[in-house]
Amino acid sequence: MINKGAIIDPSCEIADSAEIAAGAYIGKNCVIGENVQIGYNAVVESNTTIGDGTVLSPNAHIGGAPQDYSFRGEDTKLIIGKNCVIREFATIHRASTKEDVWETVVGDDCFIMAYAHIGHDCKLGNNITLTNYVSFGGHCHVGSNVVAGGYAGCHQFTRIGTGAMLGARVNVSKDIPPFCMAVGIPARIEGLNVVGLKRRGVKPDARLELKRAMAILRDLKIKLADVPDKLAELEQFEEVKIFIDFLKDSKRGFTRR
Structure with missing residues (x-):
């Protein structure tokens, strides 16, 4: 169901089972899958695909242009997987043109909490949890089953291995190996993520x-x-x-x- 108060570009493809609330904006060349829910005043700016069952909360903003001085408005993309939850005021940007594949990618079953940010050209695996105010700079690659605590910050081009856990406020400037727990400023390995x-x-x-x-x-x-x-x-x-x-x-x- 599409509310009459939503603004939708005619180039979009929207599944019949999707629900789009009043005030939502969906820009050009977006694809919205089955049973997707897009909340009040949420923005899907352009060239974005949202997988089946994903929920975009009110006032979330995804598919915006990369924060990159060299970007010239190219049709780069954002791909969001299935059954994700993207909470209010989270931001996820489309790719730049600096990698062979012009895509920012978020996998399936990810939980992106309020005010989290995923920069251009990031590649996230499945079942990732980013708590409030987590920030990934451009070109970060994150393995599946990663959990990041509040205010964790990752420098551009860093990699987070599968199954790793980032503590609150951790400052990541080098790669974090799989299955490890990282804490501190700068990040240090605290131990193995045994619980995970x-x-x-x-x-x-x-x-x-x-x-x-x-x-x-x-x-x-x-x-x-x-x-x-x-x-x-x-x-x-x-x-x-x-x-x-x-x-x-x-x-x-x-x-x-």
């Missing part, structure tokens, strides 16, 4: 090897060049492989302390 691993059914022996992997990473007596060989000595559970592969792919550097 248990909730996802990771077995005790795999958790133990991840603890050993994390201890190797944090041991500054081990030269960085020797870390891969030390990690290769561990039993190669799937989670350990994810941990090792993440470190191998790091371009910005990762937090060791």
Whole structure:
């Protein structure tokens, strides 16, 4: 149902089961999936796809242009997955033209709480929770099952590994490895996200090897060049492989302390 007080560009594709409240604005070339709910005065600025079952709360603003001096109004995109919740005054921007794929992407089943911000060209996995005032700068890549506490801030181009947890007010300027908890300014590794691993059914022996992997990473007596060989000595559970592969792919550097 579309309220008569909503403003919708004629180029949009909107599923019959979608609900759009009064005052909502949906700009050009947007695609709104089945059972999507868009609240009062919410803005979907342009070139945005919203997956089935997602809820956009009143006054949320998504699909806006990237905050990038070099942007010249190109038709970059924002893709929102299925069954997400995006709360009031959250902002998510479309991509710039600085990556091969001109898309900002938010996966399925994500909960983006009030006043959180996701910058241009970010790529978020599934089942991510961003609590109030979390901010991701442009080009951040975030694995699935990540939780970020209030006011957590991530510098552009940083990566957050799958299953990681960011504490409140943490300041991330280097990559955070998978399954770790990071706290502080600047970010430091506090420990393994044991609660998250248990909730996802990771077995005790795999958790133990991840603890050993994390201890190797944090041991500054081990030269960085020797870390891969030390990690290769561990039993190669799937989670350990994810941990090792993440470190191998790091371009910005990762937090060791």
